[in-house]
Amino acid sequence: MSSASLTELDARYHFARDVATAAASRAFSWYQQRQQLVVEHKKDPQDVVSEADRNVEQLIKYMITERFPDDAVLGEESGGDTQGARFVWVVDPIDGTSSFINGLHNWCVSLAIVCEDEAVIGVVCDPNHHELFHACRGKGAWVNDKRIQAHSAQQLNQGVLGISSSNSQPAEPLTSFISALLHQGGMFIRTGSGALMSAWAAAGRLIGYYEAHMNPWDGLPGIVLMREAGGVTNDYLHNDGLKNGNPVLLANATLYPQLKAMLPASFPL
Structure with missing residues (x-):
C-alpha cells in the first residue's frame, strides 16, 4: 500500500474532481460543434482521435502541472514521462471518441491517480448526464454527492x-x-x-x-x-x-x- 498521507490524497482528490469537471465542460463544448471536428484514425480504423481529444488533454495537463508540478501526467494522446514520480495522473480526455463524434451520449472524461504502484483515486465525468463518479482510497465511491455501491446480484441472470x-x-x-x-x-x-x-x-x-x-x-x-x-x-x-x-x-x-x-x-x- 502506498504511504501517501491523508493530506496529500485529500488535496489531489478534491482537485481531480475539479479537473475532470473542467475538462468535461470543455469537451462538451466541442461535442456541441462536433460536425466541424477534424477526426483522424489510428492504426485501427475503429480507434479515432479528434482535435477535441488533444485540446482537452492539454487543458488537463496544464491544470495538473500548475497545481502539482512534481506529479507526472500520463495521457492517452500525448503520453508522458512517469519515471521517478511519486504521484502519476493517468488521463483520457474523451473515452468513447467514436460515440462522441457520432452524437452518442456514451462518452466521458476519465482519470485516475497512482501513488507508489497503487491506484488511489478514480474519477469519471459524464457531462451529458451531469454525473461525476469519484472515489478515493478509504473514502467510498460516489456519484455527485450520493454514495454508491456495487450491485447485490447473486446470479448472472439478475442484471x-x-x-x-x-x-x-x-x-x-x-x-x-x-x-x-x-x-x-x-x-x-x-x-x-x-x-x-x-x-x-x-x-x-x-x-x-x-x-x-x-x-x-x-x-x-x-x-x-x-x-x-x-x-x-x-x-x-x-x-x-x-x-x-x-x-x-x-x-x-x-x-x-x-x-x-x-x-x-x-x-x-
Missing part, C-alpha cells in the same frame, strides 16, 4: 453485464465468454466507453464489467471506484499494467468468481 472489446485482441476468447454468459441467462451491453461502463458497475447499474485488455487511462478509474463501492477487482497494475495495460474484471464478491471461471484459460486475469 446486465458491461462488456467491451478491442480489435487489437483476438475475438474468440470474448465470444466464448459471451456464450457462457448467455447460457446462464445473462445479458450484456457495450456502449463504446469502458470507463463509463465500469463507473456504472460501481454504481450498481450493471452487475459488473469485463474487458480483455484496457489501457490504464480507461481501466484504472473503474478499479478504484469498484473497490470503494464494496466490490472486487483484479490486480490491474501487476506485470507493469501502468505501462502495458491489463484485463479488467469488476463485480461484487459473489459474482466475481463466477465471471472469472468463465474466462478462457488463454486469457487469464
Whole structure:
C-alpha cells in the first residue's frame, strides 16, 4: 500500500474532481460543434482521435502541472514521462471518441491517480448526464454527492453485464465468454466507453464489467471506484499494467468468481 498521507490524497482528490469537471465542460463544448471536428484514425480504423481529444488533454495537463508540478501526467494522446514520480495522473480526455463524434451520449472524461504502484483515486465525468463518479482510497465511491455501491446480484441472470472489446485482441476468447454468459441467462451491453461502463458497475447499474485488455487511462478509474463501492477487482497494475495495460474484471464478491471461471484459460486475469 502506498504511504501517501491523508493530506496529500485529500488535496489531489478534491482537485481531480475539479479537473475532470473542467475538462468535461470543455469537451462538451466541442461535442456541441462536433460536425466541424477534424477526426483522424489510428492504426485501427475503429480507434479515432479528434482535435477535441488533444485540446482537452492539454487543458488537463496544464491544470495538473500548475497545481502539482512534481506529479507526472500520463495521457492517452500525448503520453508522458512517469519515471521517478511519486504521484502519476493517468488521463483520457474523451473515452468513447467514436460515440462522441457520432452524437452518442456514451462518452466521458476519465482519470485516475497512482501513488507508489497503487491506484488511489478514480474519477469519471459524464457531462451529458451531469454525473461525476469519484472515489478515493478509504473514502467510498460516489456519484455527485450520493454514495454508491456495487450491485447485490447473486446470479448472472439478475442484471446486465458491461462488456467491451478491442480489435487489437483476438475475438474468440470474448465470444466464448459471451456464450457462457448467455447460457446462464445473462445479458450484456457495450456502449463504446469502458470507463463509463465500469463507473456504472460501481454504481450498481450493471452487475459488473469485463474487458480483455484496457489501457490504464480507461481501466484504472473503474478499479478504484469498484473497490470503494464494496466490490472486487483484479490486480490491474501487476506485470507493469501502468505501462502495458491489463484485463479488467469488476463485480461484487459473489459474482466475481463466477465471471472469472468463465474466462478462457488463454486469457487469464
